[in-house]
Amino acid sequence: MNTTNTKVQNQEPSSRRLVMSMAIAGFISGVIIIAIYVLTFDTIKENKARELREAVFKVLPDLSHMQKLHFQDNKLVIVKSDGMDDEMIFSGYDKDDNFVGYAIQGKAPGFQDTVHILFGYLVSNSTITGMQVLDSRETPGLGDKIFKDMDFVNEFVNLPMTKNIKAVKKGTKTHDNEIDAITGATISSKVVVKIINQSFNKWSTRLPQQGNEPALELQETKVNQQ
Amino acid sequence: MKNHHLKKKDPNLLLQSAPLLRQELTTPAAMKDVWIALLPATAASLWFFGLSALLIILTSIAGAILTEWVFTDKEKRRFAISDTSAGLTGLLIALTLPPGLPLWMVFLGGCVSIGLGKVVWGGLGSNIFNPALLGRAFLLGTFPIAMTTWGAAGGPGEFFQIHSSNLALPFMQAQVDSMGAATPLGLMKFEQQGTALWSLFTGNTAGSIGETSALFLLLGGIYLLLRRGIDWRIPVAIFSTAALFSLIMFLTDGDKYPSPLFTLFSGGLLLGAFFMATDPVTSPLTPKGCWIFGIGIGFLVVLIRLFGGLPEGMLYAILLMNAATPLIDRYTQPRIFGRQG
Amino acid sequence: MATDVSAYEEMIKGLWRDNPVFVQVLGMCPMLAVTNSAINAVVMGLATFFVLVGSSFLVSSFKTFIPKQVRISLYIIIIATFVTVVDYSLLAILPAIHKELGAFIPLIVANCMILGRQEAFASKHNVKYAVMDAVGMSGGFLIAMLALGSVREILGVGALFGVDLFGSNFEPWVIMILPPGGFLTLGLLLLFFNWFTERRRQFLIKVADADRVLAVEKVDAQGVKDNG
Numbered sequence: 001m002n003t004t005n006t007k008v009q010n011q012e013p014s015s016r017r018l019v020m021s022m023a024i025a026g027f028i029s030g031v032i033i034i035a036i037y038v039l040t041f042d043t044i045k046e047n048k049a050r051e052l053r054e055a056v057f058k059v060l061p062d063l064s065h066m067q068k069l070h071f072q073d074n075k076l077v078i079v080k081s082d083g084m085d086d087e088m089i090f091s092g093y094d095k096d097d098n099f100v101g102y103a104i105q106g107k108a109p110g111f112q113d114t115v116h117i118l119f120g121y122l123v124s125n126s127t128i129t130g131m132q133v134l135d136s137r138e139t140p141g142l143g144d145k146i147f148k149d150m151d152f153v154n155e156f157v158n159l160p161m162t163k164n165i166k167a168v169k170k171g172t173k174t175h176d177n178e179i180d181a182i183t184g185a186t187i188s189s190k191v192v193v194k195i196i197n198q199s200f201n202k203w204s205t206r207l208p209q210q211g212n213e214p215a216l217e218l219q220e221t222k223v224n225q226q
Numbered sequence: 227m228k229n230h231h232l233k234k235k236d237p238n239l240l241l242q243s244a245p246l247l248r249q250e251l252t253t254p255a256a257m258k259d260v261w262i263a264l265l266p267a268t269a270a271s272l273w274f275f276g277l278s279a280l281l282i283i284l285t286s287i288a289g290a291i292l293t294e295w296v297f298t299d300k301e302k303r304r305f306a307i308s309d310t311s312a313g314l315t316g317l318l319i320a321l322t323l324p325p326g327l328p329l330w331m332v333f334l335g336g337c338v339s340i341g342l343g344k345v346v347w348g349g350l351g352s353n354i355f356n357p358a359l360l361g362r363a364f365l366l367g368t369f370p371i372a373m374t375t376w377g378a379a380g381g382p383g384e385f386f387q388i389h390s391s392n393l394a395l396p397f398m399q400a401q402v403d404s405m406g407a408a409t410p411l412g413l414m415k416f417e418q419q420g421t422a423l424w425s426l427f428t429g430n431t432a433g434s435i436g437e438t439s440a441l442f443l444l445l446g447g448i449y450l451l452l453r454r455g456i457d458w459r460i461p462v463a464i465f466s467t468a469a470l471f472s473l474i475m476f477l478t479d480g481d482k483y484p485s486p487l488f489t490l491f492s493g494g495l496l497l498g499a500f501f502m503a504t505d506p507v508t509s510p511l512t513p514k515g516c517w518i519f520g521i522g523i524g525f526l527v528v529l530i531r532l533f534g535g536l537p538e539g540m541l542y543a544i545l546l547m548n549a550a551t552p553l554i555d556r557y558t559q560p561r562i563f564g565r566q567g
Numbered sequence: 568m569a570t571d572v573s574a575y576e577e578m579i580k581g582l583w584r585d586n587p588v589f590v591q592v593l594g595m596c597p598m599l600a601v602t603n604s605a606i607n608a609v610v611m612g613l614a615t616f617f618v619l620v621g622s623s624f625l626v627s628s629f630k631t632f633i634p635k636q637v638r639i640s641l642y643i644i645i646i647a648t649f650v651t652v653v654d655y656s657l658l659a660i661l662p663a664i665h666k667e668l669g670a671f672i673p674l675i676v677a678n679c680m681i682l683g684r685q686e687a688f689a690s691k692h693n694v695k696y697a698v699m700d701a702v703g704m705s706g707g708f709l710i711a712m713l714a715l716g717s718v719r720e721i722l723g724v725g726a727l728f729g730v731d732l733f734g735s736n737f738e739p740w741v742i743m744i745l746p747p748g749g750f751l752t753l754g755l756l757l758l759f760f761n762w763f764t765e766r767r768r769q770f771l772i773k774v775a776d777a778d779r780v781l782a783v784e785k786v787d788a789q790g791v792k793d794n795g
Binding site: 342346367368369370372394397399400 | 733737743
């Protein structure tokens, strides 16, 4: 009895050793993770910024520069942060630094998960100049046509935004403010339209008077089209 | 009530299968009644959808029988085909398909309903889900657009007009031949538009080839009930629950929700209630279980139709209750005499 | 100890005989979730390859220092470190694919195949065999991922690695790129794998029988000759 007990105790390593081994492993692992984080940080940041920039340049025509605007204290403030929240929009400028239009973002629950889109808006003649889906998990093959079906995407180019737009069954478009929905993806099409209406109504009152647009201060230059 | 039940000689008591383990069905004779009962509905599908319907039915049966033949042991093959259950599954799935569906999809549906609906479970009598409905569910998930493109019903004058989309090459898309028509349920759901009850009753509407004619489905269903080929409790439970639920909804808002008669005669409710839900393999064994099963289907179908994303809910209502069948059987076993429950 | 088995065999067994997916049915979460296109499947397979080989190497190298009582925690720390490395590298190098694979890259930690190999093999064998075993196992996993991803992409989109196979008129099988398609394809592949293995076993038995008959005949003939 006594002998077996001591044997077991001999095999059992001290708790100090157990804690030490865990601590050392955790420390090494932490160092490696910090190293890889530092190594990849700039590239990841650059990727995200480029993705957003490309989207803004796609929805507004003839852009050369853009800057981020944040709506706080009832006015638009130019910011240079990496984060993005719902109160943020983008203003685009042509090669002579003249104001072109705004790129407005918005999100709403789609068929499966939140759909996040960006659209360009020209204040001068109240038209939407283009629409890009930033993020979505819509059904592959059906719902993802909201960004894969070019016929649908192109409906948002030069779309007059005098009143709220409306999605109608494909082929039954009769008015300027109607959008032909995608066959088999009616819900996803309607979500896109809904987001645009929502964000447009939210921002139309917030945007400064025409002619008072924020001037270009912090410029993010055009993406290299390679 | 309980005591009366024991004293009274209820003839229905003799008709129930014993609450024992499931046995494999061995009687092709039971199948013969179902074939006969489906004749009126099949004839109606030919009347309204012409040669297209005939091609769909033949292709689907061919796919089902071929699959059964390929996956059955050599010694059992002759028996397996001659009990006609595979062919019957083929006919049933054909009746739930739209008239313009490309034939290669129909063939695939026949193969899937037997392959995934029956053979992988261990053959006739071992499957959980109704094979024909499983095949239709697969097709609906795989080709959602083709499966919801409906052609309008014609008459005998257009018998030889085949939908050009029927003849699409394998794996290729169908050419859209004409403006698609909407089914009564689709019209109701998306356009808030009713359909005349008389059209629903005779079957002169758009829809799956075998589901449109309430009259001919009722004829076949009543024949089956008279022959006692199916348990009367299941269709009765489905009809009364669906009618009651839709009546309640109709009374709350008559403009938005359809009348109970529309609910009963539109879509696949009659076809499903008589021929799919009553499949002895995938429905409960006990009388009480049959009531629960039927009430569940009736409730789910109206729930899906009125509040779901799809206009028709019969397919998923039956499949869901199929999944619940083993559980229902377990909780509705009669108490053994003399024991506390 | 596996000193009598060659390292080569340790590798080969993971590819076919003990395939982690088709035989052990492990690692089902990434198997079903990210195989909706061949490229996603391959990237996921390669990420798993890197994590498994790396952790098997470390676990086997340090097996004498790892106290038995906390071994699982230590394995998880090692695996999680490799997974984080993969996660950030993918985010930097292939952001588009990282977006598609999403949460499933961090979830490699929870892939039971990886922890299973540490516990069952790497912690008991020396480095050479442990690495060969890891290469074989993750190779087998990659093959299975590729098979599933290819079938689903070909039927679901009509393309392979993004290259169109059937032209624009192809009717996509939508279900194949949705979750049910993953279950269906995996089930059918398992069916095929088992059918093939059974056929092969029957064939080998037949060959063995024929050999025995031949041998017996030979002996008989020899006996007759001797007698004569």
